[in-house]
Amino acid sequence: MYTYDTHDQAFVEQRAREFRDQVERRLNGQLSEEEFRPLRLQNGLYLQLHAYMLRIAIPYGELNSTQLRKLGYIAETYDKGYGHFTTRQNIQFNWPKLTDTPDILDHLASVQMHAIQTSGNCIRNVTSDPFAGVAADEFVDPRPVSELLRQWSTLHPEFAFLPRKFKFAVTGSAEDRAAIKFHDIGIWAKVDAAGAPVFDLYVGGGQGRTPRVAKLFEAAVSLPNLLPLLDAMLRVYNLHGRRDNKYKARIKILVEELGLEDYRDEVRAELAGMDIAAFQSAVDEYARIREQFEDSQPAMEPTESLDQSALPAELQAWISQNVAAHRVPGWAVVQISVKPKGGTPGDVTGAQMKALADLADDFSASALRITHRQNVVFPYVRAAELPELFRGLQDIGLAEDNIGEASDIIACPGLDYCGLATARSIPVAQELSTMLRDREAQDALGPITLNISGCINACGHHHAANIGILGLNKAEKENYQITLGGRSDESAAVGEVLGPGFDREQVPMAIGRVLDTYLSLRRDADERFPDTYARVGKAPFKEAVYVGA
Amino acid sequence: MWVLKEYGTAFDHHEGPVVEAGMRVDGGEPGLQEQSFGACTEDCLTFNFPSTHDGRGFSYARRARRERGEGFRIIATGTLVPDQARMAFQCGFSEIHLSDELVSRHGEEAWRSATDVAPNQLYTKSGKAPSIWDERHRHRVNIQSLTAAEAYEVLQDTLNAVLLDVRTTAEWQFVGRPAFNRSIGIQWQTFPYGAANPTFLEEVGEAGLTQETPIFVLCRSGVRSLAAAEALKEAGYKDLTNVSDGFEGAKNAAGRRGMLNGWKAANLPWNQD
Numbered sequence: 001m002y003t004y005d006t007h008d009q010a011f012v013e014q015r016a017r018e019f020r021d022q023v024e025r026r027l028n029g030q031l032s033e034e035e036f037r038p039l040r041l042q043n044g045l046y047l048q049l050h051a052y053m054l055r056i057a058i059p060y061g062e063l064n065s066t067q068l069r070k071l072g073y074i075a076e077t078y079d080k081g082y083g084h085f086t087t088r089q090n091i092q093f094n095w096p097k098l099t100d101t102p103d104i105l106d107h108l109a110s111v112q113m114h115a116i117q118t119s120g121n122c123i124r125n126v127t128s129d130p131f132a133g134v135a136a137d138e139f140v141d142p143r144p145v146s147e148l149l150r151q152w153s154t155l156h157p158e159f160a161f162l163p164r165k166f167k168f169a170v171t172g173s174a175e176d177r178a179a180i181k182f183h184d185i186g187i188w189a190k191v192d193a194a195g196a197p198v199f200d201l202y203v204g205g206g207q208g209r210t211p212r213v214a215k216l217f218e219a220a221v222s223l224p225n226l227l228p229l230l231d232a233m234l235r236v237y238n239l240h241g242r243r244d245n246k247y248k249a250r251i252k253i254l255v256e257e258l259g260l261e262d263y264r265d266e267v268r269a270e271l272a273g274m275d276i277a278a279f280q281s282a283v284d285e286y287a288r289i290r291e292q293f294e295d296s297q298p299a300m301e302p303t304e305s306l307d308q309s310a311l312p313a314e315l316q317a318w319i320s321q322n323v324a325a326h327r328v329p330g331w332a333v334v335q336i337s338v339k340p341k342g343g344t345p346g347d348v349t350g351a352q353m354k355a356l357a358d359l360a361d362d363f364s365a366s367a368l369r370i371t372h373r374q375n376v377v378f379p380y381v382r383a384a385e386l387p388e389l390f391r392g393l394q395d396i397g398l399a400e401d402n403i404g405e406a407s408d409i410i411a412c413p414g415l416d417y418c419g420l421a422t423a424r425s426i427p428v429a430q431e432l433s434t435m436l437r438d439r440e441a442q443d444a445l446g447p448i449t450l451n452i453s454g455c456i457n458a459c460g461h462h463h464a465a466n467i468g469i470l471g472l473n474k475a476e477k478e479n480y481q482i483t484l485g486g487r488s489d490e491s492a493a494v495g496e497v498l499g500p501g502f503d504r505e506q507v508p509m510a511i512g513r514v515l516d517t518y519l520s521l522r523r524d525a526d527e528r529f530p531d532t533y534a535r536v537g538k539a540p541f542k543e544a545v546y547v548g549a
Numbered sequence: 550m551w552v553l554k555e556y557g558t559a560f561d562h563h564e565g566p567v568v569e570a571g572m573r574v575d576g577g578e579p580g581l582q583e584q585s586f587g588a589c590t591e592d593c594l595t596f597n598f599p600s601t602h603d604g605r606g607f608s609y610a611r612r613a614r615r616e617r618g619e620g621f622r623i624i625a626t627g628t629l630v631p632d633q634a635r636m637a638f639q640c641g642f643s644e645i646h647l648s649d650e651l652v653s654r655h656g657e658e659a660w661r662s663a664t665d666v667a668p669n670q671l672y673t674k675s676g677k678a679p680s681i682w683d684e685r686h687r688h689r690v691n692i693q694s695l696t697a698a699e700a701y702e703v704l705q706d707t708l709n710a711v712l713l714d715v716r717t718t719a720e721w722q723f724v725g726r727p728a729f730n731r732s733i734g735i736q737w738q739t740f741p742y743g744a745a746n747p748t749f750l751e752e753v754g755e756a757g758l759t760q761e762t763p764i765f766v767l768c769r770s771g772v773r774s775l776a777a778a779e780a781l782k783e784a785g786y787k788d789l790t791n792v793s794d795g796f797e798g799a800k801n802a803a804g805r806r807g808m809l810n811g812w813k814a815a816n817l818p819w820n821q822d
Contacts, residue, residue: 003743003744003745005776007670007681008681011670011681014668015668017666018632018666018667018668021666025656030655030659031630035601039630121604151672151673154672155667155668155671156675157607157637157639158639158640158675159604161601162604227673235608238604238607243603243605273615274615278674281686282682284685284686285682287772291772295738295773296742297743298743299741365742
């Protein structure tokens with residue numbers, strides 16, 4: 001992974017000191033709450049329903065065991081003993097005190113972490129493929145360019161007060177596991193004929209109340225041109241993006257209102273006047289960063305794969321469900337489900353964090369990843385050690401074998417924590433995960449995504465799910481709308497609203513009927529939900545849910 | 550009004566209210582058309598910040614500074630907080646004009662020290678502070694760079710020169726090491742997880758190298774060795790050469806090292822433990 005040098009270290013320490021000063025000025029009244037708000041948000045600090053919430057950046061989802069142990073310490077010292085992995089590969093703590101946050105930032109800086117730009121109308125933490133560097137289908141490791149973007153965007157003086165938040169995602173594989181087309185700018189890294197990295201840029205994707213799939217802005221952008229182009233794209237957005245209505249302020253609306261062609265023309269005009277040479281050091285920096293990632297990969301010699309025939313059935317089931325293909329034979333990418341039956345998606349206790357850190361030391365070269373589906377990945381596991389790792393995970397209650405299944409639910413914190421939410425998400429997720437966990441084996445549903453958001457802002461990514469659930473408030477009552485057919489992979493699509501919403505008690509019934517309809521209509525066991533949905537359309541689902549049974 | 554000059558070089562009170570000078574651009578209304586500032590005939594430009602949340606002025610300043618060059622006055626006014634002073638100067642503003650009310654509420658001290666508290670040095674070049682990237686990659690220019698073949702020739706002729714191999718123990722064992730009598734091995738990163746070797750400089754000292762010793766630093770392909778050479782430079786070592794293609798060199802089209810360039814490919818002597 002990327003290791004800080006003295007510059008990076010001095011930078012986060014000074015940033016932590018700056019925030020301490022901002023908190024002091026707020027507490028003695030020099031800063032009004034209105035003025036303090038963007039400053040605290042740019043350090044990941046939200047004021048929620050019951051308390052402050054601190055969101056900590058896990059750049060492109062990668063962290064080491066020392067960092068996770070520190071997060072466990074923060075959970076136990078400053079929170080109620082747990083943390084919550086988010087849909088943007090970050091972690092948030094829901095109960096810190098304002099006056100404690102400067103100390104928490106110092107703790108983070110001591111392990112090369114920060115909370116910079118995890119919120120606010122600025123460039124947010126860059127997300128990426130949780131299998132980066134080990135995926136069997138990878139063209140280019142997306143982490144070096146992600147780290148380059150992290151450095152470029154950190155405290156960028158021009159883009160800290162954009163019309164609205166701005167999210168980048170990067171992938172470098174054939175399969176898009178980073179949902180790049182649902183981001184403001186999505187970057188698909190590939191290699192050209194000479195082996196040099198090139199980047200396809202997609203712009204204007206997003207979720208929220210106006211879900212959009214990003215459009216191709218430019219293909220095969222070379223490394224020297226990448227940052228100048230992004231700089232110009234952001235400048236045009238900063239100057240022209242709407243500021244009169246926060247619901248129309250994302251770049252997706254600007255691109256739609258101007259039209260992709262006109263937006264592109266504006267960007268090219270801007271680029272023509274810029275001094276590209278000023279970005280020359282980015283090319284050297286990319287080389288430095290990439291070499292760091294290469295050199296810190298553990299040496300992985302191809303070895304024998306694990307003979308599974310003699311293994312207990314539960315272990316075989318866990319391996320077939322949770323282990324993904326590694327680029328080196330005999331090695332495994334292990335996905336650890338943070339979706340226990342009836343549990344809160346993404347919640348991990350401080351004790352579990354520390355235990356996971358120990359397991360990462362023993363089995364994964366001390367390296368871990370957080371996924372946007374709120375799970376954990378061990379990227380460097382010897383297949384021969386899978387049985388031992390499984391036992392270790394069983395001991396801490398994280399051996400659930402449901403990765404990619406319906407019960408592997410994404411859910412936002414919802415009305416239990418969030419000041420924006422219009423309905424609860426967690427109880428719905430808990431109830432559904434209990435029901436679905438019981439069905440999964442007998443129905444042989446196969447891979448399917450089910451995501452829940454507690455409001456129109458769509459932090460639970462419901463638009464991008466095969467089956468999405470959106471919690472609304474209708475006449476002072478929680479009401480849940482179902483969307484079908486969304487997907488976040490390279491064939492990204494926005495889910496369609498099925499029909500009128502349901503009371504909370506009716507949601508499991510409705511989801512059950514949707515799944516029954518899929519099982520009865522799919523061509524064979526290999527036809528995935530969005531493909532069946534695209535083939536048969538909404539009507540049979542609608543009939544089954546609203547008329548049927 | 551108060552005037553804060555670039556990076557807090559001056560902070561003075563002037564009698565009377567804020568006066569807008571030169572051509573004024575108000576970011577207040579949405580959908581403001583694109584503007585070019587190259588042709589404006591005024592001797593300065595004023596950008597108004599209608600609220601703390603509206604960052605358009607930063608992009609205007611960047612564009613105006615680019616079009617008008619250094620020395621031209623670009624003034625920020627309106628509603629700013631001290632924390633935005635850093636951003637304003639880094640984007641190209643030369644002055645911030647503040648109302649008495651803004652200064653008394655935030656306190657003179659907060660404005661005076663605004664640019665000292667914030668990290669002034671960013672990764673990319675923004676304003677006058679040197680950027681971290683430029684600094685990182687400027688160091689390299691001062692360290693000599695030679696290919697393995699060139700380095701070997703100089704090493705043979707320079708009797709006090711030392712070849713410092715900073716690869717890992719695993720690489721020495723499995724990939725091989727140069728057969729050269731004045732070579733020593735000290736890991737820059739440790740096997741197997743690539744963590745920085747915390748005692749690198751100490752070990753170099755213990756190996757008897759002085760600040761005057763000509764040191765040729767070698768790794769797999771010239772990147773770690775450059776980082777090690779930079780650390781040595783900062784620690785005061787004066788005669789440093791980076792072996793630019795390292796022991797194994799770059800990958801060839803088939804993704805294999807050891808064929809294209811580097812110590813091995815140059816057919817220089819090496820052996821394996």
